[in-house]
Amino acid sequence: xxxxxxxxxxxxxxxxxxxxxxxxxxxxxxxxxxxxxxxxxxxxxxxxxxxxxxxxxxxxxxxxxxxxxxxxxxxxxxxxxxxxxxxxxxxxxxxxxxxxxxxxxxxxxxxxxxxxxxxxxxxxxxxxxxxxxxxxxxxxxxxxxxxxxxxxxxxxxxxxxxxxxxxxxxxxxxxxxxxxxxxxxxxxxxxxxxxx
Amino acid sequence: xxxxxxxxxxxxxxxxxxxxxxxxxxxxxxxxxxxxxxxxxxxxxxxxxxxxxxxxxxxxxxxxxxxxxxxxxxxxxxxxxxxxxxxxxxxxxxxxxxxxxxxxxxxxxxxxxxxxxxxxxxxxxxxxxxxxxxxxxxxxxxxxxxxxxxxxxxxxxxxxxxxxxxxxxxxxxxxxxxxxxxxxxxxxxxxxxxxx
Numbered sequence: 001x002x003x004x005x006x007x008x009x010x011x012x013x014x015x016x017x018x019x020x021x022x023x024x025x026x027x028x029x030x031x032x033x034x035x036x037x038x039x040x041x042x043x044x045x046x047x048x049x050x051x052x053x054x055x056x057x058x059x060x061x062x063x064x065x066x067x068x069x070x071x072x073x074x075x076x077x078x079x080x081x082x083x084x085x086x087x088x089x090x091x092x093x094x095x096x097x098x099x100x101x102x103x104x105x106x107x108x109x110x111x112x113x114x115x116x117x118x119x120x121x122x123x124x125x126x127x128x129x130x131x132x133x134x135x136x137x138x139x140x141x142x143x144x145x146x147x148x149x150x151x152x153x154x155x156x157x158x159x160x161x162x163x164x165x166x167x168x169x170x171x172x173x174x175x176x177x178x179x180x181x182x183x184x185x186x187x188x189x190x191x192x193x194x195x196x
Numbered sequence: 197x198x199x200x201x202x203x204x205x206x207x208x209x210x211x212x213x214x215x216x217x218x219x220x221x222x223x224x225x226x227x228x229x230x231x232x233x234x235x236x237x238x239x240x241x242x243x244x245x246x247x248x249x250x251x252x253x254x255x256x257x258x259x260x261x262x263x264x265x266x267x268x269x270x271x272x273x274x275x276x277x278x279x280x281x282x283x284x285x286x287x288x289x290x291x292x293x294x295x296x297x298x299x300x301x302x303x304x305x306x307x308x309x310x311x312x313x314x315x316x317x318x319x320x321x322x323x324x325x326x327x328x329x330x331x332x333x334x335x336x337x338x339x340x341x342x343x344x345x346x347x348x349x350x351x352x353x354x355x356x357x358x359x360x361x362x363x364x365x366x367x368x369x370x371x372x373x374x375x376x377x378x379x380x381x382x383x384x385x386x387x388x389x390x391x392x
Contacts, residue, residue: 023311025221103314113373114307115219118299127373162379163386166366173365174358177309177323183358190359193389 008046010036016057020108023115024054024123054112055126061108062130069137079145080195083138084188090168091184094175106176110169135161142195151195163194204242206232212253216304219311220250220319250308251322257304258326265333275341276391279334280384286364287380290371302372306365331357338391347391359390 014035018027029050033043047053072086098104105111109130117124138161145151171187174180210231214223225246229239243249268282294300301307305326313320334357341347367383370376 022315023219023221025219026311026315105314106310110369111310113369114302114310115222117373117375118301119218119222124373131370131373159382162370163363163367163382166370166379166386167359167363167390168366169369170362170364170366171359173306173309173369174327174362177313177320177327179313183362186355186359190362190390193392194363194386196389 007036007038007042011038011043011046011053012057012060015053016061016108019054019057020111021103021105023111024050025115029053051120051122054123058109058112058123058126058130062133066133069134073137073141078150079141079148080150083141083145083191086138087164087168087188087191090172091181091187094172094184095181098179098181102179104172104176104179104181106172107169110172131165134165138164155195160195164191167191167194203232203234203238207234207239207242207249208253208256211249212257212304215250215253216307217299217301220246220308221311225249247316247319250319254305254308254319254322254326258329262329262333265330269333269337274346275337275344276346279337279341279387282334282337283360283364283384283387286368287377287383290368290380291377294375294377298375300368300372300375300377302368303365306368327361330361334360351391356391360387363387363390 011032015027015032018032018035027050029040029043032050032053033040043053047056068089069086072089073082075082077085094104094106109127112123113127113131117127135158139157142151142155142157142160146153146155146157167190168187171183171190175183207228211223211228214228214231223246225236225239228246228249229236239249243252264285265282268285269278271278273281290300290302305323308319309323309327313323331354335353338347338351338353338356342349342351342353363386364383367379367386371379
């Protein structure tokens with residue numbers, strides 16, 4: 001949010017944090033502008049509406065996260081070890097967030113899914129695309145695990161991938177609710193059972 | 197919402213649906229009053245604030261749901277069969293909701309958890325109490341399953357119960373996002389793996 005970044009970037013930085021922490025409905029354009037230190041006229045030069053801003057936030061956040069996912073899921077190492085590294089990264093992100101700010105704000109995509117998916121078809125489509133891509137990334141590694149003999153050939157990789165992501169989001173929900181990272185310690189053990 | 201119910205009940209009925217469908221921030225007292233056909237003065241006779249209303253909605257919804265949970269989880273039948281009946285009820289509720297209104301609005305408690313748990317300590321405490329009680333109800337049945345020899349004595353029943361509820365909430369999140377009940381079909385199979 002430094003003065004060296006341009007107005008559009010400052011708006012996006014401010015909005016990403018505010019929307020993840022408080023949700024869509026509770027955040028107003030005026031306070032995003034105040035936090036980003038830009039005028040409203042400038043905001044509407046870059047974004048047509050709060051909805052358009054939110055869609056750009058989703059896109060940008062997933063662009064960052066996608067790169068981190070791919071970094072964990074590709075490269076050397078046994079497929080299931082790489083998958084474990086992905087979920088360890090998710091847990092570590094929440095622990096870091098709590099250590100830095102005292103609270104666990106959870107997953108931007110899941111927060112917006114529960115808040116908006118019955119109310120905003122465009123944002124729902126964006127979020128579906130994010131989770132579809134996540135499912136594919138995980139399913140691809142499970143396919144590799146099957147090819148490497150780590151899993152039996154009968155493994156329904158896409159269904160298993162969806163179950164793993166559901167478990168992650170459920171555990172993150174309870175970690176956020178209780179502001180407690182303890183449940184993250186057992187996450188991989190649970191995921192391993194879902195895979196087996 | 198019929199005229200035979202009193203104003204307080206009409207307010208609660210209207211608010212429960214609106215808050216579950218749209219969240220806390222997006223619902224205003226004025227529209228709750230309009231939907232319930234009561235005046236604002238009457239609203240504030242019964243409820244100090246939207247927060248107080250929401251806390252009463254949570255309490256009332258869980259009173260209804262708790263009775264349904266206990267009805268499924270107690271009585272004759274093998275413990276794990278009763279547990280399966282509980283989760284089948286959850287899945288059926290979502291299917292009925294979609295069939296009736298076209299959308300899956302999901303779980304009131306999970307929706308409010310992601311929206312409010314970092315922002316409202318009172319509502320967070322209410323929601324924590326609901327999920328703690330759910331965890332205990334499920335853990336008690338798992339204890340029965342251990343006693344009946346359905347599960348090994350080493351089963352960490354409270355951890356397993358928490359994992360089952362996490363999977364449920366994650367699956368409900370994706371069912372809501374995709375407005376697709378298909379993923380509910382595999383729910384018990386996934387839960388069975390988490391239990392094993």
